Amino acid sequence: MKWSEISILTTNEAVEPISNILHEAGASGVVIEDPLELEKEREDQFGEIYQLNPDDYPEEGVIVKAYLPVNSFLGETVDEIKEAINNLIIYNIDIGLNKVSISEVNEEEWATAWKKYYNPVKISEKFTIVPTWEDYTPVNTDELIIELDPGMAFGTGTHPTTVMCIQALERTVQPGDRVVDVGTGSGVLSIAAAKLGAGKVEAMDLDDVAVQVAKLNLKLNKVHDVATISQNNLLDGVAEGADIVVANILAEVILRLLTMQARS
Numbered sequence: 301m302k303w304s305e306i307s308i309l310t311t312n313e314a315v316e317p318i319s320n321i322l323h324e325a326g327a328s329g330v331v332i333e334d335p336l337e338l339e340k341e342r343e344d345q346f347g348e349i350y351q352l353n354p355d356d357y358p359e360e361g362v363i364v365k366a367y368l369p370v371n372s373f374l375g376e377t378v379d380e381i382k383e384a385i386n387n388l389i390i391y392n393i394d395i396g397l398n399k400v401s402i403s404e405v406n407e408e409e410w411a412t413a414w415k416k417y418y419n420p421v422k423i424s425e426k427f428t429i430v431p432t433w434e435d436y437t438p439v440n441t442d443e444l445i446i447e448l449d450p451g452m453a454f455g456t457g458t459h460p461t462t463v464m465c466i467q468a469l470e471r472t473v474q475p476g477d478r479v480v481d482v483g484t485g486s487g488v489l490s491i492a493a494a495k496l497g498a499g500k501v502e503a504m505d506l507d508d509v510a511v512q513v514a515k516l517n518l519k520l521n522k523v524h525d526v527a528t529i530s531q532n533n534l535l536d537g538v539a540e541g542a543d544i545v546v547a548n549i550l551a552e553v554i555l556r557l558l559t560m561q562a563r564s
């Protein structure tokens with residue numbers, strides 16, 4: 301199995317919650333590089349005093365490192381980690397410089413390294429996700445295909461939370477429904493809703509990269525006549541009601557979304 305190293309430059313205060321976030325994201329352990337360690341005198345198991353290399357430690361703050369398996373949703377896992385760390389601010393936790401870096405493979409390779417682990421996959425009763433660079437012949441005549449190139453946006457369609465949303469859409473979308481997809485990422489849930497017969501789909505995302513990626517994927521799947529995409533924060537400015545609002549976002553963001561709905 302291939303591993304990718306994620307390194308976060310943060311504060312002492314944030315070490316514990318960030319370690320928790322990394323564990324929840326699938327890391328089996330964390331490494332903490334705290335410059336205070338340099339001031340301690342240490343002995344190895346043979347009683348000899350050894351020195352730590354100051355080059356391995358930050359001048360300011362603490363580095364928390366973890367190793368994550370390289371799989372088809374590594375990019376999404378990293379996005380989730382970044383989002384969860386940013387959310388610590390809500391709990392008044394100082395996250396300091398919050399510099400996140402990925403190593404072992406350089407940034408460009410990281411952006412594409414997951415591609416070789418991303419193959420056509422049947423994710424629900426009706427849907428098969430097919431990466432745009434793969435040839436795929438449908439097994440059944442009623443099989444619905446979502447062709448995707450998620451690029452740097454979240455949404456390969458294979459992440460467990462995405463799969464659960466697609467399965468929920470499969471159970472709920474009725475022909476002609478108006479669907480709003482909050483936090484569309486690659487556009488995968490909007491494409492699913494349109495292919496299930498929704499009459500109008502509005503995809504939204506805060507992130508400009510996601511908006512560009514989703515636009516391409518909506519076109520690729522020939523649903524751009526039904527589904528539109530815009531850059532938006534949650535449901536800001538959305539006045540018209542919807543039959544279904546789908547949002548695969550962190551629970552604390554969904555809680556904010558619910559308050560917005562209650563107000564409208």
Ligand SMILES: C[S@@+](CC[C@H](N)C(=O)[O-])C[C@H]1O[C@@H](n2cnc3c(N)ncnc32)[C@H](O)[C@@H]1O
Binds near residue numbers: 465485489507550
């Ligand atoms: C976990 S991804 C889900 C992507 C895709 N819908 C899926 O199910 O695979 C969450 C997405 O929500 C977006 N997002 C986060 N906060 C948001 C906000 N306040 N308003 C709109 N989009 C947001 C992120 O940019 C990201 O693309």
